[in-house]
Amino acid sequence: MSMINYASREITCKLVYYGTGLGGKTTNLEHIHSRVDPDSRGKMISLSTETDRTLFFDFLPVDLGEIRGFKTRFQLYTVPGQVYYNASRKLILKGVDGIIFVADSQAHRAEANVEAMHNLYENLSSYKIDLDQIPFAIQYNKRDLDSALPLEALRQELNPGGVPDFEAVAIDGTGVFETLRAVSKLVVKTLS
Amino acid sequence: MSPESRPDLRGELDRLLEGEGARAGYVVSDAGMVSMWAGDVAGVDAESFVSLVSAQAAAAASLAPLVCGEEFSEMTQEGGRTTVRVTGLGDGWILASLHDTLPGQGVRPHPRGDKVAALQADLKRLVGKAKAHETAGGSQVTEGWSDEAASRIDQIFRGGV
Numbered sequence: 217m218s219m220i221n222y223a224s225r226e227i228t229c230k231l232v233y234y235g236t237g238l239g240g241k242t243t244n245l246e247h248i249h250s251r252v253d254p255d256s257r258g259k260m261i262s263l264s265t266e267t268d269r270t271l272f273f274d275f276l277p278v279d280l281g282e283i284r285g286f287k288t289r290f291q292l293y294t295v296p297g298q299v300y301y302n303a304s305r306k307l308i309l310k311g312v313d314g315i316i317f318v319a320d321s322q323a324h325r326a327e328a329n330v331e332a333m334h335n336l337y338e339n340l341s342s343y344k345i346d347l348d349q350i351p352f353a354i355q356y357n358k359r360d361l362d363s364a365l366p367l368e369a370l371r372q373e374l375n376p377g378g379v380p381d382f383e384a385v386a387i388d389g390t391g392v393f394e395t396l397r398a399v400s401k402l403v404v405k406t407l408s
Numbered sequence: 409m410s411p412e413s414r415p416d417l418r419g420e421l422d423r424l425l426e427g428e429g430a431r432a433g434y435v436v437s438d439a440g441m442v443s444m445w446a447g448d449v450a451g452v453d454a455e456s457f458v459s460l461v462s463a464q465a466a467a468a469a470s471l472a473p474l475v476c477g478e479e480f481s482e483m484t485q486e487g488g489r490t491t492v493r494v495t496g497l498g499d500g501w502i503l504a505s506l507h508d509t510l511p512g513q514g515v516r517p518h519p520r521g522d523k524v525a526a527l528q529a530d531l532k533r534l535v536g537k538a539k540a541h542e543t544a545g546g547s548q549v550t551e552g553w554s555d556e557a558a559s560r561i562d563q564i565f566r567g568g569v
């Protein structure tokens with residue numbers, strides 16, 4: 217679904233960070249924003265409430281420069297996690313090329329993670345997209361917390377299909393770029 | 409990071425925008441990507457502008473049936489100096505145009521009735537040409553593109569400061 221514009225020789229790929237509210241999606245984008253060379257990235261837009269909850273989305277464009285004659289860029293989006301913002305989530309998935317599911321490792325968020333995963337399947341199916349068929353990775357975030365479930369338990373619950381998955385501590389950046397690189401590479405592979 | 413437009417389509421879009429009294433305009437696809445632009449876009453952060461405007465248009469498109477049972481054909485947001493107008497072009501495509509707000513008068517009135525229909529028809533024709541052109545000229549990127557893109561990803565997303 218990547219937009220290839222042969223007229224202007226541009227390729228734009230859209231990556232969406234999905235997952236339960238407060239799982240760390242915005243934190244992932246903030247870390248990326250802070251570590252990518254300012255020449256390569258655009259402005260980060262966050263549409264959030266006063267209490268910092270994502271209201272509509274966060275958006276961060278990254279320019280990969282010219283690759284074999286095509287100006288190539290990635291657009292990173294997050295969705296709002298709150299259950300009642302589903303209409304917004306669905307809109308943001310439109311035209312998606314790759315998805316990063318950010319799971320909250322804390323035991324008491326186990327059910328919320330599963331719900332968010334179901335919601336992702338459901339929303340994608342309304343666009344006739346099958347999660348097995350598009351670049352997808354799972355990030356188990358908040359591995360620093362004592363209340364974090366063991367990795368195997370999270371895997372069993374969220375990743376029966378064995379898609380690429382990563383442990384992360386988004387607040388200090390651990391795992392953030394590993395996850396991003398993995399999905400980005402899967403996306404560019406689908407273009408050839 | 410303004411995308412380029414094909415010169416001939418851009419000339420056509422220029423004329424349409426001029427007829428509309430617009431200073432500049434972006435034609436944005438259903439996936440929120442710029443297909444064409446024309447006019448004076450100096451000082452506009454195109455990517456931020458387009459991502460926000462297309463999100464807003466998409467939200468409005470879902471909103472309309474909830475409140476009036478139909479679609480909004482256009483939205484206008486008036487600022488002190490510039491007014492943004494979003495016109496639906498069908499299939500989720502939009503034209504986001506920038507207009508000078510005239511002191512004390514607001515914005516030049518938008519054409520109504522037949523005229524707006526004619527404008528939309530012209531724009532749709534233009535979009536059709538752009539779509540055809542965008543997908544012409546080969547179905548794939550050149551060989552080796554993905555490998556090079558992957559190494560560029562390693563470089564830009566390496567995570568160091």
Ligand SMILES: Nc1nc2c(ncn2[C@@H]2O[C@H](COP(=O)(O)OP(=O)(O)O)[C@@H](O)[C@H]2O)c(=O)[nH]1
Binds near residue numbers: 237243244385
């Ligand atoms: N302990 C810990 N807190 C985190 C981590 N990642 C994010 N947070 C915190 O979790 C809260 C929610 O994060 P946010 O990125 O806004 O979540 P979002 O709703 O998914 O966008 C914030 O207070 C973050 O600082 C992590 O890896 N460890």
Ligand SMILES: [Mg+2]
Binds near residue numbers: 242294296
């Ligand atoms: Mg958020």
